[in-house]
Amino acid sequence: MERLVQxxxxxxxxxxxxxxxxDVPYKVRYFVWRALRDVLPTRxxxxxxxxxxxxxxxxxxxxLENSWHTFVGCPTTTPVWIETGIxxxxxxxxxxxxxxxxxxxxxxxxxPKIIGDQFIMTLWSLWHRRNDIIWNDGPRDPNSVTRRAKNxxxxxxxxxGLCTTDALPTNPPCSTKWHPPRQGFLKCNVDAATFESxxxxxxxxxxxxxxxxxxxxxxxxxxxxxxxxxxEARALLDAIIWxxxxxxxxxxxxxxxxxxxxxxxxxEKDISEFGDxxxxxxxxxxxxxxxxxxxIGRQANEVAHMVARHSRLFSCPNIFSSLPSFLSSCIxxxxxxxxxxEMSRTLMGDGHAETR
Numbered sequence: 448m449e450r451l452v453q454x455x456x457x458x459x460x461x462x463x464x465x466x467x468x469x470d471v472p473y474k475v476r477y478f479v480w481r482a483l484r485d486v487l488p489t490r491x492x493x494x495x496x497x498x499x500x501x502x503x504x505x506x507x508x509x510x511l512e513n514s515w516h517t518f519v520g521c522p523t524t525t526p527v528w529i530e531t532g533i534x535x536x537x538x539x540x541x542x543x544x545x546x547x548x549x550x551x552x553x554x555x556x557x558x559p560k561i562i563g564d565q566f567i568m569t570l571w572s573l574w575h576r577r578n579d580i581i582w583n584d585g586p587r588d589p590n591s592v593t594r595r596a597k598n599x600x601x602x603x604x605x606x607x608g609l610c611t612t613d614a615l616p617t618n619p620p621c622s623t624k625w626h627p628p629r630q631g632f633l634k635c636n637v638d639a640a641t642f643e644s645x646x647x648x649x650x651x652x653x654x655x656x657x658x659x660x661x662x663x664x665x666x667x668x669x670x671x672x673x674x675x676x677x678x679e680a681r682a683l684l685d686a687i688i689w690x691x692x693x694x695x696x697x698x699x700x701x702x703x704x705x706x707x708x709x710x711x712x713x714x715e716k717d718i719s720e721f722g723d724x725x726x727x728x729x730x731x732x733x734x735x736x737x738x739x740x741x742x743i744g745r746q747a748n749e750v751a752h753m754v755a756r757h758s759r760l761f762s763c764p765n766i767f768s769s770l771p772s773f774l775s776s777c778i779x780x781x782x783x784x785x786x787x788x789e790m791s792r793t794l795m796g797d798g799h800a801e802t803r
Contacts, residue, residue, distance in 0.1 A: 463671060465555045467720065469564050472603045473727045474688045475571045482570060483551045484670070485514050486763045505581050514547040517577065518570055526589040531569055533562060564600070572596035606730050625701075625747040627659040632697045635690055636743075636751035639675075639682035639704070642759050646672045649758025650682035651751045652689060653774075654698075661778055664767040665689060666758035679704035680724040682755070687731045687738065697737045701748060708742040750777050 466480050481487055490512040494502035504512040506523045518524060519537060528534035536554065544550045551570075555563045572595045579585030628634040634655050641648045650667040667685060672678075683702050690698055702708065710725045711732070732738055745752070753774060758765075770778060 462552050462556075464720075465552070465563065466567070468723065469567050470560070470604070471564050471567050471571075471600060473684050473724075474692075475567060475599075477685065477688070478571050478574065479551075479567050481763075482514055482518070482574070483548050485546070485548060487514060487517070487574070489513050489517055506577065506587070515550075518547060518573055519550065523587065524573060527569065527573060527592045530589050530593050531565060533558075533566060565596070568596040568600045569593065572599075603730075606734055625743065625750070627655065627657050628699050630657050632657065632699055633662070633695060634699045634701060635686055636701045636748055637683050637686040638702065638748055638751035638755045639678040640752065640755035640758065641672060641675065641678060643672065645759075647759065648672050648678050649755050650685050651753065651755030651758060652682070652686040653751050653754055654690065654695070655778075659778070661770040661774070663693070664754050664771070664774070665764055666754050666761055666767070667764040668758040668761050674721070676704065676706045677721045677724065680707050680710070680721055680728070683707055683740065684724055684728050684731070687728065687735075691731065691735060691738075696735075698739075700738065700740045701743045701751075702740065703743055703745045703748040703752075705742050708740055711740055750774060753777065 463480070466476055466483070469476055469479075486492075490500055490505065491502040492513070493500050502511050504510050504516055504521055507521050510516050510520065512521075519528070519541065525534065528537055536557070537550075540550055540553055544553060554566060558566065569592065572592045575595060576585065576587070576592050580587060585591075625636070636651075636653050636655075638651045639648060640651065648669050648671070650669070651664070652667070653664040654662040656662055665686075667682075669681075673681060679702065683700065683704070686700060690700075707725070710721070711728055728740070732740065754767075757771075757773060
């Protein structure tokens with residue numbers, strides 16, 4: 448029987464640490480966090496929001512596609528779980544739980560960490576297969592799912608092992624005024640905002656070109672309240688993952704959280720949750736040699752802060768592909784100031800842009 452019951456109130460806050468402390472890529476942790484909150488764009492979810500789309504599963508085309516069906520209810524998932532060797536544990540709980548969220552947390556509490564990590568990677572790979580079939584008519588065989596999960600996991604572990612502080616630049620000095628990036632680069636400003644009144648937080652990310660013009664932005668709400676430094680680190684990590692998923696290169700990331708930039712370039716190992724996030728950031732910077740992170744003053748990061756504050760208006764990440772009205776005056780002021788400075792230097796005989 449397909450589950451349509453949703454219950455997000457039975458688990459305690461500590462359960463989320465089983466996701467955020469998993470030894471898997473951050474993008475996978477973030478995906479599973481969304482899956483267990485039941486906010487993935489399944490067909491049933493999209494259909495219920497008024498999107499003109501069939502609510503049926505695109506793989507079996509027989510049942511409604513919600514999170515339960517996507518990961519354990521669809522007949523196409525059973526061979527995958529059998530191949531992983533953990534189907535018996537999953538199957539034993541199917542009649543005892545009322546939602547996919549409850550199933551996921553029950554399994555993660557029962558398993559040792561290494562099996563939990565395998566489960567998390569497989570969930571991500573199942574969703575990857577689902578999207579690949581929809582958009583690219585990709586392979587349906589269960590081997591492709593388990594192979595992808597294993598390869599991505601092993602590559603991530605290998606990259607983390609290769610990451611050394613020698614490969615990282617020194618911490619650049621803090622800037623108190625926002626400047627567009629030099630030619631050939633993009634600039635991504637990142638900030639986090641906390642909302643203690645409802646025990647939540649949000650991330651703000653905005654990408655601009657060498658002219659200072661808006662390219663894209665994202666407001667990301669999160670329904671828990673991490674410590675401030677951890678929240679700022681998560682915001683930066685989320686931004687790097689998102690920007691890399693857009694296939695953008697030569698990107699300068701800016702944050703006003705000095706504690707984060709100091710930690711990135713600090714050779715001392717930190718075994719806390721904050722240190723784990725910093726380790727993931729270092730790994731991404733190592734694998735993206737044309738990415739860099741700089742510290743700037745709060746005033747220079749005002750635009751990203753505005754996006755972060757607006758995240759509380761949304762229930763899931765919201766991407767702005769065009770300049771939102773609440774940013775227009777701020778962005779235009781920055782661009783006007785930059786263009787005026789460039790014109791002034793040209794009239795004074797200096798036709799070269801400032802090198803930063």
